[in-house]
Amino acid sequence: DAGVIQSPRHEVTEMGQEVTLRCKPISGHNSLFWYRQTMMRGLELLIYFNNNVPIDDSGMPEDRFSAKMPNASFSTLKIQPSEPRDSAVYFCASSLGGYAPNQPQHFGDGTRLSIL
Amino acid sequence: RKEVEQDPGPFNVPEGATVAFNCTYSNSASQSFFWYRQDCRKEPKLLMSVYSSGNEDGRFTAQLNRASQYISLLIRDSKLSDSATYLCVVNSDYKLSFGAGTTVTVRA
Numbered sequence: 167d168a169g170v171i172q173s174p175r176h177e178v179t180e181m182g183q184e185v186t187l188r189c190k191p192i193s194g195h196n197s198l199f200w201y202r203q204t205m206m207r208g209l210e211l212l213i214y215f216n217n218n219v220p221i222d223d224s225g226m227p228e229d230r231f232s233a234k235m236p237n238a239s240f241s242t243l244k245i246q247p248s249e250p251r252d253s254a255v256y257f258c259a260s261s262l263g264g265y266a267p268n269q270p271q272h273f274g275d276g277t278r279l280s281i282l
Numbered sequence: 283r284k285e286v287e288q289d290p291g292p293f294n295v296p297e298g299a300t301v302a303f304n305c306t307y308s309n310s311a312s313q314s315f316f317w318y319r320q321d322c323r324k325e326p327k328l329l330m331s332v333y334s335s336g337n338e339d340g341r342f343t344a345q346l347n348r349a350s351q352y353i354s355l356l357i358r359d360s361k362l363s364d365s366a367t368y369l370c371v372v373n374s375d376y377k378l379s380f381g382a383g384t385t386v387t388v389r390a
Binding site: 275 | 316324377383
């Protein structure tokens, strides 16, 4: 079974550049989550979509970050302009039933982002 | 105060030993609980859900104490492959909160 698929696996770019991260959730899952993980702050929820609609974006750091989910099988997280402090591992996760209790989330392999 | 707190460890144990650690959560209305495992430079993976009555999955036992607001994980007969960071995850107000993780290293 295909899990959550993220691309690229690694991204190195210079500050000021636009970065686009991509995610394909598990087929049939109707909820999608974007997380950021750093040593200092751990795993932080950035945004949550349910049935392609953004439900909770309170974790999005600032206007430089945006996320879209144009259909049930694809989502993007964009950073423009990027800054060195955005360097982190970005995970996408999907689940059945959103935040419904007892519904675990399944994570992609993550994108390791380095902003120079 | 963080929503979910864990002892970061590391817990260094010999193969075959038993290791146990806790996680505390701040929201008494939390609805569901999980343990995830994360290997170095890998994604978090669901290890097990935690049920009110406690539950076992092979060598792993999870307990929930709602009165004291903590969750525990016990690993029996530890294997080298159990070396990882274990993340406590709490569902509160329909939002998952992750602990920073407890690192376990099993040595031969």
